[in-house]
Every structure is written in C-alpha cells, then in structure tokens.
Amino acid sequence: MNAPYQWYQTGDAFYRALLSEIEKAKESVRLETYIYDAGYPGDDIRKALLAALNRGVRVKVLLDAFGSMNLPSDYWESVRTAGGEVAYFNPLSLNRIAFRNHRKCLVCDNKAGFVSGFNISSSETGDGVTHGWRDLGLRLTGHVVRDLAASFERMFTIAQFRHHQLPRLRLRRPRFLKRKQEGPVPSLLASGPGGIDNTIKLALLRDLQHARSIRIISAYFLPTRRIRKSLIRSARQGRDVQIITAGKTDVAMSRYAGRALYQRLLKAGVGIQEYHAQILHTKLIVADKVVYVGSANLDTRSLSINYELLIRIEDGRLAQEAREIFRSYLPHCRKINPAIWGKSRSYWEKLLERLSHFLLARLDFFLANRQISRMR
Numbered sequence: 001m002n003a004p005y006q007w008y009q010t011g012d013a014f015y016r017a018l019l020s021e022i023e024k025a026k027e028s029v030r031l032e033t034y035i036y037d038a039g040y041p042g043d044d045i046r047k048a049l050l051a052a053l054n055r056g057v058r059v060k061v062l063l064d065a066f067g068s069m070n071l072p073s074d075y076w077e078s079v080r081t082a083g084g085e086v087a088y089f090n091p092l093s094l095n096r097i098a099f100r101n102h103r104k105c106l107v108c109d110n111k112a113g114f115v116s117g118f119n120i121s122s123s124e125t126g127d128g129v130t131h132g133w134r135d136l137g138l139r140l141t142g143h144v145v146r147d148l149a150a151s152f153e154r155m156f157t158i159a160q161f162r163h164h165q166l167p168r169l170r171l172r173r174p175r176f177l178k179r180k181q182e183g184p185v186p187s188l189l190a191s192g193p194g195g196i197d198n199t200i201k202l203a204l205l206r207d208l209q210h211a212r213s214i215r216i217i218s219a220y221f222l223p224t225r226r227i228r229k230s231l232i233r234s235a236r237q238g239r240d241v242q243i244i245t246a247g248k249t250d251v252a253m254s255r256y257a258g259r260a261l262y263q264r265l266l267k268a269g270v271g272i273q274e275y276h277a278q279i280l281h282t283k284l285i286v287a288d289k290v291v292y293v294g295s296a297n298l299d300t301r302s303l304s305i306n307y308e309l310l311i312r313i314e315d316g317r318l319a320q321e322a323r324e325i326f327r328s329y330l331p332h333c334r335k336i337n338p339a340i341w342g343k344s345r346s347y348w349e350k351l352l353e354r355l356s357h358f359l360l361a362r363l364d365f366f367l368a369n370r371q372i373s374r375m376r
Contacts, residue, residue, distance in 0.1 A: 005318055008116070008137040009325065011124035015041040017139060018106055018114060022048040025108040028058040030152045034067035034102045034295070035119035038075060042120045050079055059084035062156050064101040065091050067119070087159040089307075096161060098368040099193045102306040103155065104295045105148055113145040114138065115294045115311050117219070117283045123250075128278050129332060133250075135281040136217075136325065138293045140186065144311065147188040151309065186313040191296065193305055193372055200296055200310055201303055204285070205230060207312075211287035214241045215326045219281045221245040221258035222299035222361055228261065235269035244329050247274030250281075254299070256349075256356035266338040277332035283310075286322045290314045293322075300361050305368045 008014035022029055022045070029052055036042055049059050059079065063071075065088040076086040089101035106114040116137030118124050126132020189199040201224065208214060208230045221243070223231070235241045243265070249255045262272055285292040294310035296302040337344075345353075 004141050005313070006139040007321060007325065008118075008139070009328075010127045011041075011118060011132050011135060012126065014114075014116065014118050014135075014137045015045075015125065017137075019044060019048050021106065021108045021112055021114070021139075022052055025052050025057050026055075027109045028060075028107075028149075030060045030062075030105075030107040030149060030156075032062040032101070032106075032152055032155065033104045033120050034064045034100065035121050036063050036068040036071060037119075037121040037123075038071060039122050040125065041122070045120060046075070046079060049084060050082055053079065053082040053084050060152070060156060061086045062089060062101070062152065062159060063087070064089045066097065066100055067102075085156075087156055089155065089159045090161050093161075095374065096371055098305060098364075098371050100306050101155065101159075102295050102302065103309045105152065105309065107145060107149045107152060110146050110149050111141060113140050113148045115140070115148070115309065117281050117295060123279075124281065126278075131278065133279045133281045134275060134277065134329070136284055136293065138311065140311065140313075142186070144186040144188055148309075151188060151190060155307065186311050189292075189294075189310045189312055191303060191306070191308045193307070193368065198303070200308060201227075203312055204292070207287040207290050208234065211290070212239050213286075213288055213323075214239065215284070215286040215323055216242070216298060217244045217275075217280070217282045217284040217326060217329065218298040219246050219249070219283065220251060220254040220297040220299045220302070222254065222261070222297075222301075222357070224300065224303055227298070227303075228265075231270055232264060232268040235265070238269075241269070242271040242273070242326070244273045244275055244280070244282075244326065244333060246280040247276035247334060248279045250279050253356045253360060256353045257360045258299075259345075260353040260357040262336060262341060266336060266341055272336040273330065273333035274336065275329055275333050282329075284322060284325065286319050286326065289316045289319045291319050291322045300365055304365060 053059050090099055104116050117135045118137050124133045124135055128134030189203050191198040191200040231241055245258055246255050283297055291313045292310045296308035296310050302308050
C-alpha cells in the first residue's frame with residue numbers, strides 16, 4: 001500500500017486491515033483502545049498479536065480499565081506469557097473514575113498507523129447501514145506515525161496512575177508549519193483532563209473560525225460554548241456549516257443533550273441531519289482543506305475530560321474524500337427542519353433535553369473538575 005492515507009468506512013474492512021498490518025509487523029506492535037471485547041474481532045486480533053510475539057515482535061497493548069472491564073481476568077495471559085505487555089489505563093477507583101483513556105490507535109514498526117473511532121468490539125462489525133455501528137478509520141504513514149508511537153509510550157507509562165497527581169502528557173503545541181518534504185504534513189493532537197495539554201481545542205477553534213466550508217460528523221454532539229459560538233458566527237456570516245449527529249445512539253442522554261443545542265444552531269443557518277440507519281459512532285471534521293479524524297467526539301467529555309487523540313491533516317485531496325464520505329451518510333439521514341423543530345417535540349422531551357444537557361455539559365464537567373482539583 002503506497003498511498004499515505006487509506007480510509008476505512010466499515011468495521012469489517014477496518015478489522016481486516018488491522019489484522020493484516022499486525023501479521024506483517026517485523027519489529028513492534030502497539031495497540032491502544034477504549035473498549036476491547038472478547039469474541040470477534042478481539043479474539044482474532046489477540047491471536048495475531050500472539051503470532052507476532054512468536055516471530056520476535058515486541059507487542060504492547062493499552063486498554064482503558066473502565067471501557068474494557070468486561071474482559072475475563074485471564075484474557076491476556078497467553079500474550080503476557082509469550083512476552084507481550086498489557087496494561088489497563090487508570091485502574092478503577094472512585095476518586096479518579098472520571099478520567100478515561102478514550103484513544104484508539106494501532107502502530108506497527110513505527111511505519112504504519114491507524115486512528116479511528118472503532119473500538120475492538122463485535123458491535124462495530126458490519127457496514128453501518130444494514131447492521132453494525134457506523135464508524136470511520138484512517139491508515140497513515142510518515143513522520144506522524146512516529147509521533148503516534150511516542151504518544152502511545154507516554155500513555156503506557158502513566159497508565160497505572162501510581163502517583164497522586166494527575167498524569168500529564170506534556171505534548172507540544174501544534175505549529176502547523178510545513179516541513180521540508182513533499183505532500184501533506186499531518187499533526188498529532190491530544191487532549192487530557194481539565195484542558196491539560198489540550199491541543200485539540202486550540203486547533204479546532206483556529207480552523208473553524210476561518211473556514212468557509214465546515215462538515216462535521218459527531219456521534220456525541222455537545223461542543224464547548226466557544227466552539228458553538230464559532231459555528232453560529234460562521235453560519236450567520238453566510239459560511240456553509242453542515243452537521244450530522246446521531247439519530248440512533250448507544251447513549252440516549254447524549255442525543256438528548258445535543259438536541260438541546262439545535263434551536264440556536266438552526267436559527268443561525270447551520271444545517272443539521274440525524275443519522276438513522278444504525279448507531280452512529282463516527283468522528284470527522286472537515287474545515288476547508290483541513291481534516292480531523294481520530295477518537296475525539298465534539299463533546300464536553302472528549303474535549304475537557306478524557307484522554308483523546310486526533311490527527312489533523314491539511315490536504316485538499318484528502319479533504320475532498322472526507323466531504324464525499326460526509327455525503328455518503330446523507331441518504332441515511334433525516335434533516336432537521338428549522339421551521340418545525342421547536343414544535344416537533346413534547347414538553348417532556350424538551351425537559352429531558354435540558355436535563356440531559358445539564359447532566360453532561362455541567363454536572364459531569366463539575367464532578368470531573370473536583371476530582372482534578374484533588375489530584376493537583
């Protein structure tokens with residue numbers, strides 16, 4: 001595969017690509033995910049990791065302790081016995097349970113990397129239209145893969161939360177400067193609890209403020225006030241702002257919370273569609289020639305509480321491909337009509353929307369900040 005980027009729009013294709021990359025690895029494999037379930041494709045990936053270890057490949061796996069809590073306690077015994085390293089990020093504790101590692105990536109030989117919204121779960125197998133969740137992943141090569149590997153190692157080092165202070169990633173701010181090489185130059189962006197090392201919000205605000213055309217697919221849509229104001233301002237200035245959110249979701253409260261924001265966005269001229277074919281889990285942002293793809297949703301938890309990663313790529317051809325992906329979702333969406341949205345829900349639905357918004361945008365953030373303050 002010579003192309004620097006390759007999209008994966010279905011779970012079936014994405015998991016096949018992961019397995020193929022692991023099977024080709026000669027030196028190292030690093031796998032990081034929020035949810036890892038037993039069964040397919042998890043068992044096949046574990047088998048491929050074990051085979052890689054038997055070839056002499058170094059293997060490291062990093063899972064979130066909350067997201068992957070359903071795995072049997074002995075699930076990784078064969079991998080560890082063969083010399084692989086497996087860590088669970090932030091072992092469960094009530095005084096720090098808010099901070100989760102929601103990142104999802106695979107790095108093989110420091111040469112090929114994958115970022116995505118895909119967990120390792122049978123829920124995401126299928127095409128996202130007739131069955132299985134709708135999600136998106138990207139394979140990439142080049143210097144950013146080494147950055148991804150280094151970021152993985154930092155997360156692996158702080159995984160156990162052995163110290164009282166909140167672990168920091170200490171990532172440098174993105175400069176978005178072109179290097180002396182041909183082709184697009186992607187940047188690795190990260191976020192952490194309480195805004196620690198939060199390059200994601202900084203980059204998003206800069207790009208959204210200047211973009212003439214904005215396309216967003218967000219499975220859990222609850223943007224910060226500054227990002228929301230930026231979208232409203234852009235739409236009022238006549239810029240083209242289109243958003244796809246979840247019509248079907250695995251977190252109903254998140255959908256209600258996002259709907260509480262529709263009215264102001266619609267009034268400003270933002271186009272909103274809800275994806276109804278299957279559960280939406282995609283995270284994609286396109287601002288003119290800039291593409292964001294990775295694990296972070298456009299919501300409070302991803303932008304201010306969780307450990308997350310996105311890849312930012314400024315490339316016209318890739319942006320055009322991303323806009324085509326956005327368009328491919330539209331036949332399976334229902335457009336929110338600004339003229340009737342305010343009257344289309346019952347009083348109780350509107351109350352549920354406001355309550356959900358309070359719980360996710362305010363209370364969750366407040367409780368997480370209290371835990372942060374105790375760890376500083």
